[in-house]
Amino acid sequence: MSPSQQPPLIKLEKICFAYPGRPPVLRNLDLELRPGDKIGLAAPNGSGKTTLLHIIMGLLRPSSGRLEFFGRPAAEEEDFIAVRRRVGLLFQDADDQLFSPTVLDDVAFGPLNLGKSREEAREISLRTLSFLGLEDFADRVTFKLSGGEKRLVSLATVLAMEPEVLLLDEPTAGLDQRTKKMLIDIMQNLSQAYLLISHEFDFLAATADHIYTMEEGRILLDDELYIHQHQHAHRLGKQPHKHI
Amino acid sequence: MISEPFASGDSFLHRLDPRVRILAAAAYSFTVALSYRLPNLLAALVLALALVALARLPLNQVLPRLKVVLGFLLLLWLVLPWSYQGTTVARLGPLAVSREGLLLASQITLKSVAILLALIALLATMTTARLGHAMNQMRIPDKLVFLILITYRYIFVIEQEYQKLWRAARIRNFRPGTNLHTYRTYAYLIGMLFVRAAARAKRVHQAMKCRCFQGKFHTLEEFASGRREWLFAAVMLLLLTGMAVYELAPAAVHHLFTLACGSPK
């Protein structure tokens, strides 16, 4: 099958969601992620990006709408348990993701849950850490890591599960330029399709093929986004950047 | 912030299977807590010091750790000797110091110092992570193990959140005093801390679910017991049994001693 014939990795149809007692965050949202897609999502704070990712992972249930993964619908917790084996989410706050005392324990947590043996899990974890240039971190204590280190280790914990799709919630937040550069290199070497949230235009330009945004609880694709991009360009007018 | 100053080392005890150390610590604590005879308690203290020596922990770092119980013990010594009814051995002005009070205070002091020292030697010589993993492999319920590991991991984060809230209050010129405003602010602060801790717990659980956590806890570390462990366990068992027998039937032990050493008379 050519990529265009394969079913979308993730397909959302008319998703509606509201937190109890609050106005709706997502209103009839549609989204499709296909094999090989590298999509950036840039939208103001509070527009529902994190909520969207949590809906995709089945952490929140939409009030209406349909979710489909790899061509199969998902609605119940059972379905999402299977989905989480193939879709990895990097949380916005690394402290939520790293809960084990040591780095190696944390990275191995996912593989062990997937039923790998101790040896396999250790091997996968060490391999993932060295892929990210973190081979010396295995025995470090997680709560003593710096913000940037925590972020990269979080990414390792997700990658160690060898997901087919990655969702990244503001991976660049709070990173210094050097770590950001490292992250760009890592992203460019990933084989998986991903959807990443970021406010940083230069980061998106380097890592995403398409940049979407969100407005009034819906996704706007980049062709509908032309005017938006232009405003963006003016705000960052002094920095060199690409127009997409 | 939690530091684990004794956790790294290369002594006999450091290398001993953590599971054996946990069992030994539990057995020791029970035996000593239930012992009352002074010779027994003195023996327990000697054993604890021997364990500290076996772990090659520097005494000048171990002793300051006893501060935790020292304040409590001091209070005990100030109150117990004269408030406890019994045979008077001395008088301090209007206060009669009783023999039983002195005895009880000594027992409690010996017990707590001995148990604390033994726990430092046996348990503080492993990281909390190790402790959790070892407990996990001893079939101790997952929930309990999680409680320990997660507390260890997040106590620091919660402290940071407390500092953040506290800074936010101080930036806006909050000065604690003895008034309703102060109490209310403290109540909000603590309330906020609980709310944040609960929200944090929820997000951590979500992150764990995303990594296919389904309630069963797996660990990477695997521990092995060999001759060293058996030897250590046997010696500990022998000593603790000896203490238990002496506690229950001191006459039998005296009898054994006289048999072994010959009658002194």
Ligand SMILES: Nc1ncnc2c1ncn2[C@@H]1O[C@H](COP(=O)(O)OP(=O)(O)O)[C@@H](O)[C@H]1O
């Ligand atoms: N647990 C929650 N309970 C109630 N409202 C929430 C909760 N989480 C987020 N919100 C609200 O939903 C909206 C979208 O939040 P979020 O998805 O976090 O936005 P983003 O990630 O784009 O900044 C915001 O208005 C936010 O205040």
Ligand SMILES: [Mg+2]
């Ligand atoms: Mg967000």
